[in-house]
Amino acid sequence: MTKNLHLWAIPLLPLVGAAINGLLGRRFKNAMVSAIALLFTAASFAWAAWAVWSAWPGSGIALPHIETLGTWITGRQFLCAIRFLS
Numbered sequence: 001m002t003k004n005l006h007l008w009a010i011p012l013l014p015l016v017g018a019a020i021n022g023l024l025g026r027r028f029k030n031a032m033v034s035a036i037a038l039l040f041t042a043a044s045f046a047w048a049a050w051a052v053w054s055a056w057p058g059s060g061i062a063l064p065h066i067e068t069l070g071t072w073i074t075g076r077q078f079l080c081a082i083r084f085l086s
Helices: 009-024 030-054
Strands: 066-074 079-085
Touching: 009 030
Parallel strands: none
Antiparallel strands: 066 079
16 A cells, blocks of 8 residues: 655645735734744655655655646546646
């Protein structure tokens, strides 16, 4: 059975931080806005480092590891899926 690394969270975390700063940034002090930006970026890096550590050779995960989130466009002989590759 393939382990799910939830690779979608890596690009999503900085986007969440940017959304928080974009929507609520005027209410926060400048130091708080900087802390939110750094926190979500560091969380994304930590998640990526954990994914690399989990997919290290010998861990039981076949490389390349592909996670498919869904299908975007389908045609007769065409399929465009939303995938993350590690």
